[in-house]
Amino acid sequence: QVQLQESGPGLVKPSETLSLTCTVSGGSISSYYWSWIRQPAGKGLEWIGRIYTSGSTNYNPSLKSRVTMSVDTSKNQFSLKLSSVTAADTAVYYCARDLGSRRGMDVWGQGTTVTVSS
């Protein structure tokens, strides 16, 4: 069965760029949407954006100016970059397989904690 694993630095300095990768195992990355979601400690889920394996993207308008997503089908990976981070970007970051508007997000990674601090 498909499994997702997030990876990347757990600590990022303010004003720098947060970079995370999600590795897909047990299945192909092709022909799906892949989403990033984050959750500050003790708070709710926030959808960051999604990418299709063709490279087409949709971003949360509140984060759009700072977000870049990419996909590497040869490695079965997709990535998130969030620039100019502040303490408000400290959160658990999840990647998920997004089946679209009618099916929801059916597979989630375990999440990775990113702290923004100097």
Next chain:
Amino acid sequence: QSVLTQPPSVSGAPGQRVTISCTGSSSNIGAGYDVHWYQQLPGTAPKLLIYGNSNRPSGVPDRFSGSKSGTSASLAITGLQAEDEADYYCQSYDSSLSGPGVFGGGTKLTVL
């Protein structure tokens, strides 16, 4: 302020039935977009509980059911069990500036 509104908390005794509401608007649920529900147990990633308003993925007990009407949706849990204590989130799409993926603020279910 979430685009989809959920009650912060609900509670019920074991064996009882509880419902969690998710209220949206004409640009999301009311526009015909489906609603999905996720269960997040403490310290774990969210898990898809209901998709397409009322469908259960394989392995989800039939104690969990979903419905949608107008600009709102509901998650019902019958025969409440201690292991149902978790946070529950609704999710839908939005055609306005909120973007295609929107979540409710989440509801904490306490089993008394």
